[in-house]
Amino acid sequence: MALSVDVWSNCGSGTPNGKAGDRQGGGCQEGRCSGDESVGQVGEPGSSCWLCQVGVSNRVSCCTAVTQALMPLAPGYGETPLPHAELTALQTRIVDILDAPITRAAVYDLEQGVQDQVSEELITAAIEGSLHVDDLLSDHFVRDLHLRLYGEIWVWAGRLRQREVNIGVAPEQIAVELRSNLDNIQYRWEHTDDFTPRVLGVTVHAETVRIHPFTDGNGRTTRLLADLVYIAAQERADLQYDWDVDKTRYIQLLRRFDRSRNADELADFVGVQSIES
Template sequence: MQLSGHEDGQTPVDADDAQYLTADYSWIRTRDELNDAEASNITDALIWLEDEDLAASDLLHQSFLRELHHRMFGEVWSWAGRIRTRDTTIGVPPVQIQERLQALLGDTLFWIEHGTYGSSELCVRFHHQLVFIHPFVNGNGRHARLAAGALADSLGLGPDHLSWGARSGQSPSEARRRYLDALRAADKGDYTDLLANAVS
């Protein structure tokens, strides 16, 4: 039974969101269409990332994080790659984003140089803090997972080291629930479940 009056996958894109679609994708009307367009854009970003062969020192810059986000969503959304300027339900206030990002990038370089954490945990902590800051209007989780994966690859772990539950055999909905639960635990300083999720 469809309480919304729409078939599965035919939920309309919110009008407030639709105004930020790029001209090439202004025809999008449903969530399924949006998901397909974003998936195609992210695939292009993955190809770009694979061709770059970046060192950790190349990745740990705000300009790289913005470029990655733009590569992931820029074909579809006009706000892609732009630092958030309004409050959202999660994330730090916009006036703190630049400072918090710079602190995270500096901390991550320090962790690498001093061997503060093992490489997997270092990448997971970087990912969590990037999600917590929530620098963009949307796509922060996907962006942080891709950025952390690129960081893991640069540290010699390989491009597929962080799978975020994809190899666990769980359904996508269950994997997502466990990922979100693990993020909440990490908010309280416990990275055990997030680390397990990341490499499972």
């Protein structure tokens, strides 16, 4: 399958897998995610949800730390109002708290605030050693990560893609491909010398991008997943990826991975930086 720029931007502007009325719970309910509870919940200490923690009001105010896994909107793109099909995929709570017309930029700000918080929590866990490579290399974790990043905002969060798109495997193959390929990567990490930590994380990223398991948000989810894997795999966790790269070349190398299933060149291309930078 050909890769599209959606691999890079993934600005949360997806369409629902089901019908317009297929909402679950309508947003924050005492800190519990309103998405598909079969894949986990977005939770936190206390009584407020992730959106409450990042300061959502009629005009959104998010935390200022921006993770490398989040890419900026193209100039002018953010002021575009969401079309009806995408509005129906927003959680009811989000529709209620954002000023009309709801723009891509407003939703992007929400996604950024949630991602900052989720990233900080999970990266800290990986650095401290409470989140291990074998925890990360599972289809359940990938779905739960996507849910945590998007569950308070979009109804499709954590749900595997149900329709054909111009990238990724066929919908009926996603579950098997995701599980079998992550299992294979874990086996090679534990029993061979195929991967350095740097190559391991990029391989996980490229493989999950190739599968394209979700309706939207695949790029952000898989870049954060790569950082977590890279950090957890290091004996002394002090480096993460630097995703500030040439987008055209990045997509070319992802296409090359699709053909070769070897991520060495892509891993050389994606830089690294100190976690503290």
